Amino acid sequence: MSMPPPMLEDLPEEFPVFPLGGALLLPQGRLPLNIFEPRYLAMVEDALGQGRYFGMVQPDKRLPRGENGPGLYRTGCLGRISAFEETGDGRYLITLSGVIRFGIAEEIEMRRGYRRVRAGLSGFAADLHQPADVLPFPRQILLDALARYFATAGIEANWETIAEMNNAALVVSLCMACPFAQEEKQALLEAKDPMLRAAALRALLEIDSFEGGTEDGKTPKAS
Numbered sequence: 075m076s077m078p079p080p081m082l083e084d085l086p087e088e089f090p091v092f093p094l095g096g097a098l099l100l101p102q103g104r105l106p107l108n109i110f111e112p113r114y115l116a117m118v119e120d121a122l123g124q125g126r127y128f129g130m131v132q133p134d135k136r137l138p139r140g141e142n143g144p145g146l147y148r149t150g151c152l153g154r155i156s157a158f159e160e161t162g163d164g165r166y167l168i169t170l171s172g173v174i175r176f177g178i179a180e181e182i183e184m185r186r187g188y189r190r191v192r193a194g195l196s197g198f199a200a201d202l203h204q205p206a207d208v209l210p211f212p213r214q215i216l217l218d219a220l221a222r223y224f225a226t227a228g229i230e231a232n233w234e235t236i237a238e239m240n241n242a243a244l245v246v247s248l249c250m251a252c253p254f255a256q257e258e259k260q261a262l263l264e265a266k267d268p269m270l271r272a273a274a275l276r277a278l279l280e281i282d283s284f285e286g287g288t289e290d291g292k293t294p295k296a297s
Contacts, residue, residue, distance in 0.1 A: 113187030208268035
């Protein structure tokens with residue numbers, strides 16, 4: 075039984091952030107993380123005692139390094155720890171479930187070695203209510219583009235699992251899982267709405283397939 079989405083006013087506006095290039099978290103997405111650095115072990119411990127929230131954000135290569143570390147993109151995604159396991163060698167294996175995007179207003183004082191921000195959430199309130207259908211084109215078009223992309227990248231597809239996903243879950247999963255460039259992942263995160271994100275995803279799949287020089291790859295027609 076799925077839990078109802080949180081109310082905007084119940085979400086924190088100050089929270090830790092985990093800067094990690096190439097790691098994309100989207101609202102309604104689920105990101106597995108292997109936590110082993112001492113500062114991020116501390117971050118997870120603190121988050122578990124304070125609502126389980128922290129944000130994912132990518133470093134921005136265009137910005138100079140600051141006192142706290144690399145410059146950051148201004149948009150990230152707030153997540154909530156939805157699964158947690160401590161290993162015998164001191165690591166944490168967690169699943170972070172995406173809740174809502176945020177815009178960084180400012181960095182605030184670090185705590186136990188990890189970075190923290192004050193963020194604005196209200197501009198992304200629509201993230202709390204994901205529509206069931208986010209495709210502005212027939213699903214089969216996305217599946218065909220995906221088949222060509224997988225063929226180019228040499229990725230084995232689990233088409234049975236893909237067939238079981240609704241359109242919203244499929245777009246989120248593909249955006250997060252496909253090995254796009256860091257800048258491309260950021261563009262997917264910053265898409266204004268889920269339909270524009272789906273269109274951007276299709277474009278990336280088709281561009282990467284074309285650059286790979288293949289049009290092979292077929293998927294069963296959607297019923």
